[in-house]
Amino acid sequence: MLIRLLRREWVRVAVVGVVLTAGAAACGSGVQAPAGLSGQQAGAYVNSQYSVEDRAASSLLKPVPGSFLAGKTTVTLLNSTTPANGDVNPYAIWPVTETIGSVTEGDILVDNFNNKSNNQGTGTTIVDVHPNGQVGVFASLPSTVSGCPGGVGLTTAMVQLQTGWVIVGSLPSTDGKIGTAGAGCLLVLSPTGQMAGTISGPYLDGPWDATVKDDGGTATLFVTNTLVGVNPAGTATTNQGTVVRLLLSVSKTDPPKVTAETEVANGFPERADAAAFVKGPTGLALDPAGTLYVADNLGNQIAAIPQALTRTDPAGTGTTLTHGGQLANPLGLVLAPNGDLLAANATNGKIVEITPSGKQVGEYYAIQDVGQDPPGNGDLFDLAIDQDGTGVLFVKDDTNTLALVH
Amino acid sequence: MDSNQTPESASNESAEHRQPGERAHEGSTSRGEGINRRSMLRGGLLVGAGAVGGGLIGGFTGHAIGASSDTSGAVEPFRGTHQAGIVTDSQQHTVLAAFDLTSNNRNDLTALLKAWTQLGTELVTGKSVTVPIYTSQDSSNAYADATAASTTDDSLEAYGLGPARLTLTVGFGRSLFVDKGGKDRFGISNRLPDALVELPHFSGDEIDDTDSNGDLFLQACADNPQVAFHAVRSVARIAPDIATLRWTQLGFSPGNEAGTPRNLMGFKDGTVNSNVHPPTDLDATLWAGSEGPVWMRGGSYLVYRRIRITLEHWDRLAPSLQEQVIGRRKVDGAPLGGSEEFSTMDFEARDAQGNPVIPDTAHVRLAAAESNNGAVIVRRAFSYNNGTTPFVERWPPWRQALEYDAGLLFLAYQKDPRQAFVPIFSKLAETDALNQFTTHTASAVFAVPPGHTGPGDWIGKPLFS
Numbered sequence: 001m002l003i004r005l006l007r008r009e010w011v012r013v014a015v016v017g018v019v020l021t022a023g024a025a026a027c028g029s030g031v032q033a034p035a036g037l038s039g040q041q042a043g044a045y046v047n048s049q050y051s052v053e054d055r056a057a058s059s060l061l062k063p064v065p066g067s068f069l070a071g072k073t074t075v076t077l078l079n080s081t082t083p084a085n086g087d088v089n090p091y092a093i094w095p096v097t098e099t100i101g102s103v104t105e106g107d108i109l110v111d112n113f114n115n116k117s118n119n120q121g122t123g124t125t126i127v128d129v130h131p132n133g134q135v136g137v138f139a140s141l142p143s144t145v146s147g148c149p150g151g152v153g154l155t156t157a158m159v160q161l162q163t164g165w166v167i168v169g170s171l172p173s174t175d176g177k178i179g180t181a182g183a184g185c186l187l188v189l190s191p192t193g194q195m196a197g198t199i200s201g202p203y204l205d206g207p208w209d210a211t212v213k214d215d216g217g218t219a220t221l222f223v224t225n226t227l228v229g230v231n232p233a234g235t236a237t238t239n240q241g242t243v244v245r246l247l248l249s250v251s252k253t254d255p256p257k258v259t260a261e262t263e264v265a266n267g268f269p270e271r272a273d274a275a276a277f278v279k280g281p282t283g284l285a286l287d288p289a290g291t292l293y294v295a296d297n298l299g300n301q302i303a304a305i306p307q308a309l310t311r312t313d314p315a316g317t318g319t320t321l322t323h324g325g326q327l328a329n330p331l332g333l334v335l336a337p338n339g340d341l342l343a344a345n346a347t348n349g350k351i352v353e354i355t356p357s358g359k360q361v362g363e364y365y366a367i368q369d370v371g372q373d374p375p376g377n378g379d380l381f382d383l384a385i386d387q388d389g390t391g392v393l394f395v396k397d398d399t400n401t402l403a404l405v406h
Numbered sequence: 407m408d409s410n411q412t413p414e415s416a417s418n419e420s421a422e423h424r425q426p427g428e429r430a431h432e433g434s435t436s437r438g439e440g441i442n443r444r445s446m447l448r449g450g451l452l453v454g455a456g457a458v459g460g461g462l463i464g465g466f467t468g469h470a471i472g473a474s475s476d477t478s479g480a481v482e483p484f485r486g487t488h489q490a491g492i493v494t495d496s497q498q499h500t501v502l503a504a505f506d507l508t509s510n511n512r513n514d515l516t517a518l519l520k521a522w523t524q525l526g527t528e529l530v531t532g533k534s535v536t537v538p539i540y541t542s543q544d545s546s547n548a549y550a551d552a553t554a555a556s557t558t559d560d561s562l563e564a565y566g567l568g569p570a571r572l573t574l575t576v577g578f579g580r581s582l583f584v585d586k587g588g589k590d591r592f593g594i595s596n597r598l599p600d601a602l603v604e605l606p607h608f609s610g611d612e613i614d615d616t617d618s619n620g621d622l623f624l625q626a627c628a629d630n631p632q633v634a635f636h637a638v639r640s641v642a643r644i645a646p647d648i649a650t651l652r653w654t655q656l657g658f659s660p661g662n663e664a665g666t667p668r669n670l671m672g673f674k675d676g677t678v679n680s681n682v683h684p685p686t687d688l689d690a691t692l693w694a695g696s697e698g699p700v701w702m703r704g705g706s707y708l709v710y711r712r713i714r715i716t717l718e719h720w721d722r723l724a725p726s727l728q729e730q731v732i733g734r735r736k737v738d739g740a741p742l743g744g745s746e747e748f749s750t751m752d753f754e755a756r757d758a759q760g761n762p763v764i765p766d767t768a769h770v771r772l773a774a775a776e777s778n779n780g781a782v783i784v785r786r787a788f789s790y791n792n793g794t795t796p797f798v799e800r801w802p803p804w805r806q807a808l809e810y811d812a813g814l815l816f817l818a819y820q821k822d823p824r825q826a827f828v829p830i831f832s833k834l835a836e837t838d839a840l841n842q843f844t845t846h847t848a849s850a851v852f853a854v855p856p857g858h859t860g861p862g863d864w865i866g867k868p869l870f871s
Contacts (some may be wrong), residue, residue, distance in 0.1 A: 033737055034737065037737070082609040082610060086607075086612060088612065089804070116612055116800060118798035118804060119798055119806075172586075176804065176806060216485065275802065369842070370727050371842040371843070372723065377802065398802060398842055399801050399837070399842065400609065401837075
């Protein structure tokens with residue numbers, strides 16, 4: 001089912017601190033408005049939990065001509081990402097480019113972080129959204145897997161190798177709270193979605209996002225760890241988030257194996273969060289020159305890690321590509337065909353375009369759902385460029401759907 | 407009532423000493439007299455049962471009916487071509503109940519339905535009546551041998567409250583026809599209507615099976631909550647070892663007197679295609695006809711969904727934005743862009759910026775017949791409030807809190823769910839802006855057979871003919 005939506009979705013008024021008079025609610029009806037409708041809605045950005053930067057990011061940045069986002073005005077809702085078992089909260093997006101195993105070129109794999117209990121860190125399914133809009137289940141995993149500490153709760157760390165193997169992160173909990181979170185692992189699935197192994201060790205603690213450079217017989221996988229040293233009982237920030245590089249040996253017949261692991265970045269801020277489960281370094285994107293970009297959620301910046309493919313020591317948090325501006329706690333990160341980065345804002349549902357020189361050149365307000373406060377808050381996560389290279393795929397966690405802006 | 411007066415149906419026997427199927431003795435105590443204490447203790451006599459219309463049916467114990475001292479509230483007829491409680495003007499209260507049968511004996515089922523029909527006929531009058539207790543040797547209830555059969559006495563909690571427009575509506579679940587393994591239970595599997603479907607899983611469903619489905623269904627609606635509950639309680643007492651309660655659910659509504667009633671979201675609910683404002687051609691939309699089995703003609707199919715509404719979340723949304731979600735104005739119920747509640751919904755209308763006046767994902771747009779190839783359901787909506795329970799919201803920020811377990815009892819009657827509820831809700835479940843505030847937590851489909859037409863007839867009789 002393909003449903004075309006207009007640029008502005010069901011809420012066409014992103015209200016912030018607007019006085020909503022009774023007359024507005026009963027306009028034109030000739031009906032006397034109840035006195036109780038003379039209320040005022042709480043405005044998110046005046047609330048103390050929103051930072052100065054959050055407020056700044058609520059301003060409008062129209063895409064400059066020639067930017068990737070310029071001219072993209074249409075959102076196509078591809079389908080629900082909720083399979084029959086009731087899993088919700090879609091995270092990772094992987095556009096399939098080759099037909100192999102049980103996936104077909106043009107499919108889009110999406111995993112779920114929650115099971116039907118709605119508790120975060122409990123989702124076990126990867127759905128397959130076909131080009132005709134039909135949705136199947138690529139993988140349905142058990143809630144506990146030997147070799148995956150804490151169980152299964154699928155994160156936005158998901159890649160598929162050319163050989164068809166799928167590697168997906170798990171940051172599990174039993175009750176949706178960080179207090180029961182386990183270190184998790186990377187789950188290795190066969191090209192038909194069957195469990196084929198796990199990758200875990202001291203270098204993985206809350207694998208949250210991933211990106212890969214796939215060379216066929218070997219692959220270089222980067223993973224953000226967002227649980228390192230996080231105090232489950234507290235709200236204090238700790239600067240221990242890391243990015244690890246895993247060198248994989250790959251064949252068509254045997255599951256990929258880690259042959260080397262290197263911490264390439266560390267010191268990113270992290271903390272437990274009741275709403276977001278955990279916050280820390282998230283999205284990763286690797287440019288052709290080997291610079292790895294990291295969406296530093298709590299730092300509200302995009303960090304650049306130089307020589308990420310070859311370095312032998314951590315770069316700390318690297319250098320800052322861009323900070324603040326339209327960014328509002330970035331999560332998903334993807335490299336656009338024009339070489340710009342696209343970052344998904346956690347706090348306000350915007351996608352922000354950034355040039356390799358660090359200039360913010362446009363935004364698309366992808367999710368303006370006022371069911372969250374401020375509108376779109378918490379609704380975006382992973383981003384991906386579609387197979388045509390012209391649109392941006394994004395998950396809508398507010399409605400558990402996959403959408404494309406083009 | 408007069409404190410010295412005893413309702414006729416309270417002067418009845420205990421069934422504890424009677425053998426299954428044994429006819430009770432009829433007594434002859436006059437109305438208004440006190441209970442004969444010695445008779446009660448002996449337990450072998452039915453006192454007063456025959457005095458006012460009390461009769462025996464099948465293997466039932468005594469049965470009496472007497473005038474109520476209060477007949478306030480109109481009587482809704484129980485008999486008719488169609489069952490009452492479908493297009494009947496909404497009452498203010500409902501008690502829904504589903505039963506599972508522990509017996510697979512066809513005679514038990516037919517005896518039960520006869521008793522339900524007879525007791526229902528009497529209960530809607532508002533009079534005090536005894537309960538015909540039915541026993542069966544086929545019961546597999548573990549407690550059957552250890553618990554005495556019930557007294558036939560009226561429990562009396564509705565005595566003097568009048569008819570209160572009580573309606574009782576009976577439905578058959580798919581599991582009445584075939585068990586989970588597809589095995590015929592009562593020799594009626596070949597009469598299972600195609601329209602009595604198992605609903606597919608819809609996106610976002612969080613269905614609690616223990617509050618869903620069932621072999622038999624009873625919808626009691628009345629303007630007095632105690633009358634509605636009394637009716638279900640009385641019917642359930644007929645054969646508690648055979649028809650065991652599977653689930654019950656209470657609901658309430660402001661009623662239709664002040665126009666389309668409001669639901670807990672504060673919006674008018676049922677402006678279109680409800681029993682308040684039904685579609686014009688009920689034969690085309692509501693009543694089963696020649697397209698299905700003969701025994702269902704004049705009946706209807708009920709889809710029941712208990713929809714939990716996260717009122718805490720809804721209350722954080724300004725009314726003007728709530729209106730965008732629903733597609734109607736909150737105060738007068740007018741569709742956005744319309745002038746009054748019954749204005750035609752203009753789905754083509756655009757505002758000055760070119761945006762649709764009724765948003766693309768507004769509930770009324772997606773639920774409208776125009777958006778669903780003309781598919782129509784007839785709703786009979788009640789609100790419910792089951793208190794508060796721990797809940798994890800199904801949308802960011804995934805709030806975990808003690809929240810109201812309250813919302814809507816969605817009772818949708820239709821000619822064929824495959825042509826109505828299923829396609830309509832398949833679309834709503836995917837894209838309705840309302841989904842962020844609602845979670846379906848219970849579900850059932852029942853075949854609601856035609857009404858019974860008078861003496862000798864009983865609800866469901868054509869199914870067994």
